[in-house]
Amino acid sequence: MIELNKLIINNPAEQNLNFNKPSNDKKVYIETYGCQMNFSDTEIVLSVLSQFGYNETSEINDSDVILVNTCAIRDNAEQRVYKRLDDLKKFKKTNPNLIIGILGCMAERLRSDLLEKRKMVDLIVGPDEYRKVPHLIESAMESGEKGIAVKLSKVETYDDIVPVRKEGISAWLTIIRGCDKFCTFCVVPFTRGRERSRNFKNIVDEAKMLRDSGVRDITLLGQNVNSYDYENTDFPDLLKMVAKAVPDVRIRYSTSHPYDCDTKLLETMAEYDNICNYLHLPVQSGSDRILKLMNRLYSVEHYMKVMQKAKDLMPGIGLSTDIISCFPSETEEEHKMTVDLIKQVRYDGAYTFIYSPRENTKAYRMPDRLSDEVKKERMDELIYVQREISSEIHRALIGKEMEVLIESVSKKSDEQFMGRTDCNKSVILPKEVTFVNENGELIKKHECKIGDKVKVKIVKANSATLFSEHILN
Numbered sequence: 237m238i239e240l241n242k243l244i245i246n247n248p249a250e251q252n253l254n255f256n257k258p259s260n261d262k263k264v265y266i267e268t269y270g271c272q273m274n275f276s277d278t279e280i281v282l283s284v285l286s287q288f289g290y291n292e293t294s295e296i297n298d299s300d301v302i303l304v305n306t307c308a309i310r311d312n313a314e315q316r317v318y319k320r321l322d323d324l325k326k327f328k329k330t331n332p333n334l335i336i337g338i339l340g341c342m343a344e345r346l347r348s349d350l351l352e353k354r355k356m357v358d359l360i361v362g363p364d365e366y367r368k369v370p371h372l373i374e375s376a377m378e379s380g381e382k383g384i385a386v387k388l389s390k391v392e393t394y395d396d397i398v399p400v401r402k403e404g405i406s407a408w409l410t411i412i413r414g415c416d417k418f419c420t421f422c423v424v425p426f427t428r429g430r431e432r433s434r435n436f437k438n439i440v441d442e443a444k445m446l447r448d449s450g451v452r453d454i455t456l457l458g459q460n461v462n463s464y465d466y467e468n469t470d471f472p473d474l475l476k477m478v479a480k481a482v483p484d485v486r487i488r489y490s491t492s493h494p495y496d497c498d499t500k501l502l503e504t505m506a507e508y509d510n511i512c513n514y515l516h517l518p519v520q521s522g523s524d525r526i527l528k529l530m531n532r533l534y535s536v537e538h539y540m541k542v543m544q545k546a547k548d549l550m551p552g553i554g555l556s557t558d559i560i561s562c563f564p565s566e567t568e569e570e571h572k573m574t575v576d577l578i579k580q581v582r583y584d585g586a587y588t589f590i591y592s593p594r595e596n597t598k599a600y601r602m603p604d605r606l607s608d609e610v611k612k613e614r615m616d617e618l619i620y621v622q623r624e625i626s627s628e629i630h631r632a633l634i635g636k637e638m639e640v641l642i643e644s645v646s647k648k649s650d651e652q653f654m655g656r657t658d659c660n661k662s663v664i665l666p667k668e669v670t671f672v673n674e675n676g677e678l679i680k681k682h683e684c685k686i687g688d689k690v691k692v693k694i695v696k697a698n699s700a701t702l703f704s705e706h707i708l709n
């Protein structure tokens with residue numbers, strides 16, 4: 237069991253709160269689905285709960301409260317959660333006092349529907365009401381009262397709450413909540429509400445605190461970080477402030493919108509060594525007509541100019557994107573335009589999704605007449621083309637030297653580490669490595685540790701990962 241208050245980083249305001257913390261022996265198990273923002277929100281919920289003495293447990297059988305932080309972005313994301321809720325029924329049977337709560341974007345979208353149809357759900361809390369979670373748990377425990385808190389806020393940024401982060405050298409740092417872009421396919425503006433930025437002073441302080449606690453890799457988060465605006469400080473200004481405040485920490489961000497990803501941002505990235513040369517810029521489609529229907533606010537020409545500028549300013553930059561295939565009325569020719577765009581940009585990686593109609597969005601009312609067969613064919617083609625490009629790019633890196641920040645033990649083997657390059661390539665390297673000198677002679681064995689930055693030679697590659705055996709002096 238993890239005692240949450242022990243994980244809270246040194247912050248005088250937090251310490252005072254902890255000092256007055258009511259005692260509580262209740263254990264919370266929390267499961268998270270969806271994007272990085274949701275994972276970051278889970279850390280906020282854990283922090284709020286810790287103020288009321290709750291402890292996190294990784295043992296679901298041992299918990300008094302199970303919380304599921306949900307995602308509503310596509311139908312399959314919701315189906316996964318529904319399936320999981322069915323699994324959770326059995327825990328309620330063996331422990332009738334167990335409290336089950338739904339948090340996050342599905343909570344916002346489905347509200348009372350969830351309470352009525354899923355009788356075992358005790359509370360439903362949307363992304364802007366997490367301060368209420370402890371009170372709602374308490375009411376459910378004491379009087380069996382079902383709780384629902386799904387109001388969206390124009391001001392809530394949880395600015396005063398220090399998230400309870402898991403151990404490790406990487407951390408998320410939310411800088412802006414909500415989204416005002418209203419892409420016609422997307423539920424996020426409905427599930428997370430209007431855009432609001434956090435105070436840059438607190439962001440910079442949090443970055444320094446993270447650095448002091450051993451974090452070496454910070455990702456600034458927002459659905460659209462380019463919209464960051466706090467007292468006339470824009471996103472490039474903020475990025476610069478953070479980069480300067482923690483020069484020994486890698487800074488990355490997610491996600492950027494092509495409409496307002498400007499030269500100032502790219503120049504800032506190029507100027508600071510500790511800002512990663514990596515840009516995830518979702519294009520969604522290679523057709524101007526489809527982009528217009530999506531309300532993406534940019535043209536293919538504009539997007540390509542941004543990409544070219546990024547390549548010119550940062551040679552070797554890592555590039556990735558999101559693509560929605562089979563948006564309503566997409567023709568075969570328009571699909572081919574997306575394929576061509578992938579070939580032209582030559583992304584390092586792409587996340588491809590089949591369009592999923594979401595209730596209440598504008599695109600929901602657009603006729604979606606493509607057969608499942610066509611959808612699968614188009615999706616397969618996108619995946620195939622991108623995989624070939626990723627493999628080619630990776631194969632060309634064999635024999636090259638790259639700097640890697642060691643982030644964790646490899647998921648596949650305890651004997652290996654996983655690290656990332658500045659341009660976001662995952663590299664697998666052995667824990668115990670042989671040093672070689674310039675002549676290629678083995679000079680000693682060395683055990684690396686998480687958080688080390690090492691120079692490696694790439695010896696093998698596939699479309700997703702690079703592999704290295706040696707560390708170079």
Ligand code: SAH
Pocket residue numbers: 309310421422423458459460491492493518520558559560589590591592593594
């Ligand atoms: N805020 C980010 C993306 C958030 S959602 C941005 O604007 O780039 C992540 C990705 O999910 C989107 O980029 C899009 O490619 C995909 N997505 C969102 N809604 C979808 C839907 N209804 N169907 C299929 N994919 C969707």
Ligand code: SF4
Pocket residue numbers: 415416417418419422423424425459460493
């Ligand atoms: Fe959704 Fe568009 Fe906002 Fe991204 S920018 S979260 S895709 S509405």
Ligand code: F3S
Pocket residue numbers: 269270271272273274306307308309340341423424427428
């Ligand atoms: Fe999903 Fe909500 Fe993120 S819908 S993608 S968890 S903002």
